[in-house]
Amino acid sequence: MGRYILLRHREIPELHRLDVYLRHGGYEAWRKALTSMTPDQVIEEVKASGLRGRGGAGFPTGVKWSFVPKNVFPKYVVVNADESEPGTFKDREIMEGNPHQLIEGALLAAYAIQAERVYVYIRGEYRSVARRLEAAIAEAYAAGLIGRNVLGTNYSVEMFVHLGAGAYICGEETALLESLEGKIGHPRVRPPFPATFGLYGQPTVVNNVETLANVPPIILNGASWYRTMGTEKSPGPKIFCLSGRVRRPGNYEAELGKITFRDLIFGEEYGQGLLGEERTVKAILPAGASAPMLPASALDTPLDYESVQAAGSMLGSASIIVLDDTVDIVWAAYKMVRFFQHESCGKCTPCREGTYWLRRVYERLVAGRGRPKDPELLESIARQMAGKTLCPLGDFATSPVLSSLKHFRKEYEAYIPQPLEAPVAAPAGTVETVPGR
């Protein structure tokens, strides 16, 4: 077995081709499940592996599958390939380099819950990725791996690719389902959860691309093999998307909990340090814009769900963005707030109005027109939003605000014009006020 479990195409050229994939154990797990395992056994194996969702929430995948009612048909599997979190680009690499492993994982999920259809919801910008994936699906159809009576069994399953239209919120699973149904991408009130009331109101499993790519090796090699990797509570391999002010940004596959932020940023086989010898880490965004930023003191936190949470943030999709000492934190927080304001779907009051208000306050702050009470106001607005929104996006939007205020409050104060003195000019090139939303 090679160094990679998910990014195997890095070792095996042309792995996106079916023949190559088949030569390297491809669809063995699919064959094994179909011919020698019951659907429940597949669920049990995934449950036992301890695999947790790689889309952000880290929910145990096998447990999610087991919530699906047995006797309600039709059922669906939806692959969440919306990958819109800033700094996240792992699903793309899987779909481009190793698409069959995703397809095989999705098929296994479908078999496990006895779904008749798999939909892959890809973000609209990934047009070329979608083509690659569609080609792979066509190959698999042609080889009888998808379709009616797969591999001669009495199980039939179809697979379709659907392109989104460029909304971040459509990565949230219920908004994704609405969008897939052809409606405006508004998250649904939960409960009911997709497992019981999903696509077209039918039982549905929604899983992230990376999550599903983990499934074939689990089925092929067994849960106990899988558990030899990672930690007790966060088993298995994970792709870390490293970006920001590092020398070598990119995807890195490593076992969960076996490396720290420091290893990832500075390690020879990983990021190889910052963009400049003299630079230092100022802050880390562990999960794109969505999770609270951590100060440099968190550098030695191991990269698994529990440890990052204990450090005060979330591992989420593990899209680690590194901010060095040249980065203006207020500006960075402003950019993230602007992102969320732009992406807020508008369905619920606190997020729709709160992100707009936050953005207006940041705008005046970075324009040098801040007021002494603005940091307090920002904190208060964010707290008024937190915990009250319909979906997690509203909470995400508060994390850059609250975490930057928590760790870097001084930088805010520097932005507030001092009475009797000339206003402090904002750093050049950082001010950009956009009218309207």
Next chain:
Amino acid sequence: MTGTVRVIINDRPIEVPAGTLVVDAAKRLGVDIPVFCYHPKLEPAGMCRMCLVEIGMIKMDPQTRQPMRDEEGRPVIQWMPRLQTACTTRVAEGMVVRTNTLQVQEAQRAILEFLLTSHPLDCPICDKGGECPLQNLTMRYGPGESRFDYADKMHQEKRVPLGDLILLDRERCILCGRCIRFQEEIADDPVLGFSDRGRGMEIITFSDPPFASYFSGNTTDICPVGALTTTDFRFRARPWEMTPIPSICPHCPVGCNITLDVRPSARKGGWDILRVMPRQHEAVNEIWICDKGRFVHHFATAEDRLRQPLIRRNGELTPVSWEDVLEVVAEALSRAGPQAAGLVGDRLPNEDLYLFRRLFGEALGSSWISMDPPIFGGEWVARYGVGTGTDFGQMRPGSLIVVMAGDLEEEAPVWFLRVRGAVRRGARLIVAGGKPQKAERYADLILRYRFGTEALVLVGALQVLLDENRVAPEVLPRLDGLEALRKALEGYPLDFIGQRTGVPVEQIRAFARAIAEAGEVVLIFGREGVVDGEAFVGMAANVLALTGHVGRPNNGLLPLWPHANTQGALDFIGARPLPEEVPVLYVVGADPVGDGRPMPRAGFLIVQDLFLTETARMADVVLPAQSWAERDGTFTSAERRVQRFYKAIPAVGEARGDWEIFIAIALRLGQRWRYLSPEAVMDEIARTDPRYAGMDYGALAWTQPQWPPVGTSRDLYFGGTARPNTAGLGRVRPSEAETPEARWPLAWKAPEIPSEESILAIPTRRLYQEGTLIARTPHLRGRTVPWAARMHPETARRLGLEAGQMAVVRVNGQTLRLPALVDPSVPSQVILLPASLTARAGVVEALPVKFRVEVGNGALPR
């Protein structure tokens, strides 16, 4: 979900049905949880986040299954980590809710502060100001001031027309989605939606014409802010300036409870009706009305209302005093005596109809009175009309609703809403008709028969019921005429019926079986295409009586009568043929000439109306009558619910109530009538007419609390600006079949079936059919359906007619001239005509007359 669960809200226990939403459970305890997006009639959306409360569960000991207790013996409560929305959370056994803690108050303040950041705060010029939930909730729960910079406000369009009737103010919209959900869930015209996202999200309409719905006005009631206003009312008055007067909609047989908001108006030089709002009656219209009911009120205060009596002098109608004119009228009537004839419209209130009958019967000794239009089926409705207590709101699985020979949405819009609601709750629907209609969307079974064969379809159903022995055994002893019916049916084999009606025999069987098997059946019937009305309604009555679906709530016949008091007109006047020629004819509230219906030739013609109708133009004397808004009275709806309406505005000009005029004439004819008001008339009816026994104005004004509670200004569990009902729920006059000892007769009349070759002229009712009253509401001008003869292109081709050309149609001895309209959705072999024609057909004589169709007897029911 069945049974009840116990929950504790603000330390008070309550037992509610499982599945109840927390917000509703709280309301039952009198605890208001503030809401914006939630509406008790709509599915919860959980969008506005105004209703956040603390929710926990009593912790149970897994061993003992008893609540766990702390040291002080109080149950331990596992609180959820976040606040929960009370409008989406359903109660569960052992749930504990707190709606008044600091945490909850902080959340309420937060949501209001957020909402107001984007709100224009133009209350001083906002139509909703004074009855606005956003104002009310802000006063009660909001922050005293906002920390949002006023200059940062985002400005948006303030006048976006969503069609001819409704305007949207984008700045005021709080994006609660109530309007969208109303259109989807209640009206089933899903023509509104959200577009764009975040702060840029907005309400749009995507139908053509925009906001195409008969129910659009209701969205302005339930909109919790002044974002949706009607083009009719916008900027015309502040809510507190108006006096709300309870009334009943005068337009259709539903009898929607409404409120007329009136105010003195300089423009009208007197009082004006500013708007019509729904008034809650959960068994009639819930809290909805249709747009006709809301907007077609301008006729009451129209410029061209008759304001003075007129008399013909030198060929011209000239104003005259009441004294003089009454002398002339009394003179003429007394001279004619028993030869005098009367024709009375079915929009008149009961009191007036009753006095009209007395005037002819007692003062003149004449029995020559009839209602206009002539209606069939009244005696079967009296016998087998829906049972007392019938309520679409109570229909569920096991209930069956049949709609036959009428378009439910066009003829009784609010019944359409309520039937749809019943189907959503599990009732079944069967629609039988000669052409498609909207209600068919929810039908389990659609019978598309050839127009004119309605009665035959029912004969088929009877055939199946008898064949398969599906007569309800418990009703057998009450039925009269079963054997005769059985015998008569022998001449109608099912195959023949299937072939003549065009309905597959299997469908007729399924139809009959569904009726026999349903627990409750309401058969709603109209007159569309009905050639032999007597046979049609008689067969419908047979079907229901045989299967035991009469004499009980939620069972029986429900007629799609044409007007608001057709039932009253049947009760007090009835339809009978008048002689061809009479010395004096007294026409009240009817326009047979304009409607193209036959009218006796008269030596002397008296017409009493609101307007100078076509009939009035021919009159010797014209008497100006009052509209329903100017006086008290009662209407009897098609469900036979007798309901009161109240005087809302003073008389227009010198107009008098029809009842007053009848009294004045009767006194001149030597009668000693002493009624001082319609109330006194109704008192007498309630004493003397057993059908209306006990229905004095006091009894009709009785009310009781209704669920959901709506409409009070202090209520924060908000249903909209629909008004609570404080003026009376009315009383239903029971059907004869309800009397325990009543016999249930069956009917037989061999149905008259038009030959297959004949082309039928079918009067069809459209809600916005061009007419005298609707013409006075300019807002609906774009939507009114012009009079035309509609036909399939194939029919037009066969008749050598092109669209737009004049068609001359002779039906039942009348000659009608109408523009031809070609419409592929019309079945072939028929010409659809407006059910009430106006006399404007005269204008067209300059246009080419292309063809002449002679249509057989009885296509228009007489």
